[in-house]
Amino acid sequence: MNPDTVPARKQNKRREKEVAILQAAEKVFAEEGFGGATMQLIADAAQLPKANVHYYFSTKEELYRQVVSNIFDVWLQAAGSFEESDGPAEGIGAYIDAKMEISRTRPAGSKVWASEVMHGAPIIQDYLETTLVEWTNSRIQAIDAWIAAGLMDPISPRHLLYMIWATTQHYADFGHQIQTLNRNTPLSESEWNAAKESVKKIILKGIGVSP
């Protein structure tokens, strides 16, 4: 038997447990905020004794840091769908789709991210200043190129990005409000699609891109 097999399996098992805790933590942090979340609540959500959670993540900050870090990875993944090789209709359309999909499937993550930024990004400030700044600048260049090529109106790329972020994340962060305004019912599959199409339609037309 390969001597690496057993250790690998063990590593996997450890990783699985960490992931379970991280999922529980993401949910609790989203619902209660960092200050309101307690290790006991997280442990209960993960169906583990509190001390066991501390075995995998020594401190609350450490756990929170990893939750936020995971969200950032998801964010980066969606960022990849913004391909500058295609035109603005495909690039921006796909990006909006991807971000709306994240809001639908990972609302808790989006809320944790929003909370972190709202409180001054104490944990991920370095990511903001490096990765986010670079990504944003590179996308601004891409949009400017589209503008120069006459593929869209000469709007401010920066504020366009803010609008996309704001609108797409709103469906996660303010999901409770949206549900209240939707006869206290979660958005159905078709309502989600309508939301997606509305957002894309208004923004794309707003920047002078025809589908």
Place this chain on the structure above:
Amino acid sequence: MNPDTVPARKQNKRREKEVAILQAAEKVFAEEGFGGATMQLIADAAQLPKANVHYYFSTKEELYRQVVSNIFDVWLQAAGSFEESDGPAEGIGAYIDAKMEISRTRPAGSKVWASEVMHGAPIIQDYLETTLVEWTNSRIQAIDAWIAAGLMDPISPRHLLYMIWATTQHYADFGHQIQTLNRNTPLSESEWNAAKESVKKIILKGIGVSP
């Protein structure tokens, strides 16, 4: 002398002190979240002993409730600028202006509101279900009337409203991120104006309204 004068003056003094505490609380709640905010932090921000804060607001919840309630009033005030008597260019344009102005002048309030909604609106759920639902439905009717009159494209009024809320509030709630992307500098007067114009331009064009 009017017998009401002295009591009134006293009432004013009490009110002034309450307002000072409410302002301090709004700031602290915005920065720390409900769970992270402590009565001591709020007392320090208001430059009062903690026990004195408790004299005016018996519990943390009570204080928070009033802070959130104040924000809702500000929100309603901005909502008034959405006049259906004018056309969409004026009505929606003025509404965006008003909301952007709130984001600029009361960012802490906006953050508290966002935080409250993100955590399921435990305090102001009744406002959402009554006032907000009514206001939203009435605006949807107004927009539908504009659409019927051929003054704008047949978009979903509901999702248009969400987009306006999301985008305008983003400049307050994610102000830290925006500042980081703005060479770590707060938006200047002219940058705020550029933001306003960008938002109005894209949204109004996006719904087929010419200025």
Place this chain on the structure above:
DNA sequence: TCTTTTTCTGACCATATGGTCAAGACTATG
């Protein structure tokens, strides 16, 4: 099977926090 390493957990501790209280200070009024 015996030993070693990793995982698990109840009990415990130090600290921070929301809230109380009683006594003092201040203010208006008769």
Place this chain on the structure above:
DNA sequence: CATAGTCTTGACCATATGGTCAGAAAAAGA
């Protein structure tokens, strides 16, 4: 000036929370 009502505040308390730890249990390895 005396009295009554309002405001102020340091000291205090009960509780909740993040985190520790010793030892049990389980798994891996020899």
